[in-house]
Amino acid sequence: MVEANSCWRLGRLFIIVHCPSPSGDGSYRHGVLVIKTKPSMNKIRVGIGEGAVAKTPGIIIAEGLGSCVALVLYDIKQGVGGMAHILLPTSSEYKSRKSGVFSPYLYADTAIDALLKELRCQNGTPLPNVVAKIVGGARMFPVYNGTCAGIGEQNITVIRHILKKIFIPVAGEDVGGSHGRSAEFYVQSGKIIVTALGKEPGEI
Amino acid sequence: MKDIELLTDKEMDFLREMLNIGAGNAAGAFAQMLNCPVDVKIPEIYFFPASDIPPFLKDPAKSFATVSMNMVGDVNGRLFFLVPAERNDKLIELVKRATPGHETSGCVGADPSVLEELGNILAGVFLVSIHDFCKLNIYHSVPDLRSDMLQALIDESIAAATRESSQIILAVSTFIIVGENIKTFFLIIPDMKSTKKLLNSISDARKQMYGN
Numbered sequence: 001m002v003e004a005n006s007c008w009r010l011g012r013l014f015i016i017v018h019c020p021s022p023s024g025d026g027s028y029r030h031g032v033l034v035i036k037t038k039p040s041m042n043k044i045r046v047g048i049g050e051g052a053v054a055k056t057p058g059i060i061i062a063e064g065l066g067s068c069v070a071l072v073l074y075d076i077k078q079g080v081g082g083m084a085h086i087l088l089p090t091s092s093e094y095k096s097r098k099s100g101v102f103s104p105y106l107y108a109d110t111a112i113d114a115l116l117k118e119l120r121c122q123n124g125t126p127l128p129n130v131v132a133k134i135v136g137g138a139r140m141f142p143v144y145n146g147t148c149a150g151i152g153e154q155n156i157t158v159i160r161h162i163l164k165k166i167f168i169p170v171a172g173e174d175v176g177g178s179h180g181r182s183a184e185f186y187v188q189s190g191k192i193i194v195t196a197l198g199k200e201p202g203e204i
Numbered sequence: 205m206k207d208i209e210l211l212t213d214k215e216m217d218f219l220r221e222m223l224n225i226g227a228g229n230a231a232g233a234f235a236q237m238l239n240c241p242v243d244v245k246i247p248e249i250y251f252f253p254a255s256d257i258p259p260f261l262k263d264p265a266k267s268f269a270t271v272s273m274n275m276v277g278d279v280n281g282r283l284f285f286l287v288p289a290e291r292n293d294k295l296i297e298l299v300k301r302a303t304p305g306h307e308t309s310g311c312v313g314a315d316p317s318v319l320e321e322l323g324n325i326l327a328g329v330f331l332v333s334i335h336d337f338c339k340l341n342i343y344h345s346v347p348d349l350r351s352d353m354l355q356a357l358i359d360e361s362i363a364a365a366t367r368e369s370s371q372i373i374l375a376v377s378t379f380i381i382v383g384e385n386i387k388t389f390f391l392i393i394p395d396m397k398s399t400k401k402l403l404n405s406i407s408d409a410r411k412q413m414y415g416n
């Protein structure tokens with residue numbers, strides 16, 4: 001049986017869906033869907049582990065990207081695009097833990113899938129000409145030797161690998177380095193304005 | 205969801221007591237180092253899983269100065285001492301005004317090492333407090349000073365903590381330095397193996413001290 005709960009947070013409606021795992025072993029899967037709520041609000045902000053989809057002339061923003069990656073998928077002709085704010089490369093470690101709420105947008109491998117499911121033409125068919133753009137994946141502390149050293153590069157590698165496998169080209173990127181970024185994505189033009197402290201804003 | 209460890213209300217109070225004493229000692233040490241009056245408000249202590257951190261970062265792109273350190277010993281992990289960038293500038297200005305003999309790097313305005321020294325002291329006193337209360341030996345590594353967007357500075361550690369189901373301790377301490385309120389944030393992020401040990405130590409120490 002599928003259950004759903006909803007809650008308001010930060011001006012957005014979160015719908016949390018629980019359903020039995022298709023493996024039939026009695027475990028549950030959870031998904032989190034974020035819905036833009038205020039029609040007057042043009043900009044949608046996606047925090048860590050969140051994803052959003054918008055039609056032209058929507059704007060989707062991810063801020064404070066260090067090792068995190070903002071992955072954007074869009075189709076200009078269809079006037080629709082989406083962004084995922086990815087933290088970790090693979091969801092396999094979550095699946096073995098089975099604790100906490102699972103958000104597909106948190107992990108590179110499930111985020112791309114989840115976004116593509118949401119990105120549709122008017123008639124509900126998959127988008128014919130999807131391209132990708134990626135921002136982030138920095139290594140903020142070169143000397144840090146903890147378990148997530150280089151996690152930024154790992155995120156980028158997994159994303160590139162999956163996009164290549166499904167024939168989605170990367171039309172623009174601003175990745176790597178050791179500085180934080182914010183990305184502002186304009187669905188209508190497909191452009192992303194990338195800002196970093198102490199630098200001129202760039203456009204990809 | 206049994207792998208999310210929680211502290212009971214009594215254990216949270218114990219943690220607060222521990223870190224409150226730490227903050228008090230830090231104020232004393234700051235006053236000595238800066239050669240000016242320093243006081244501290246009772247810190248707000250938060251304890252939560254890594255996945256709950258985003259709501260705390262109300263402005264994830266805001267410029268923050270941070271001193272990051274590693275924790276080694278009975279508990280391993282990461283420490284962050286964070287101050288909003290403009291408050292750090294204020295802090296440096298206060299230091300210069302209060303201590304005319306204080307060495308500067310020679311650049312106009314900023315002596316960035318003030319925050320490093322403060323971060324070093326604060327980490328030291330918090331860890332000493334944890335040692336005194338919980339009998340854990342924890343050392344902190346050489347501090348690394350950075351300035352950047354708040355969330356960008358800590359998201360590698362959020363990634364590690366999410367992956368390892370670690371719980372995070374956040375101490376928000378407002379220091380009053382020469383009458384100026386400087387709000388600071390101290391993050392203690394134990395790694396996977398250490399979270400359980402830390403929680404058990406807190407629980408045991410509390411029972412020993414209070415008998416229940």
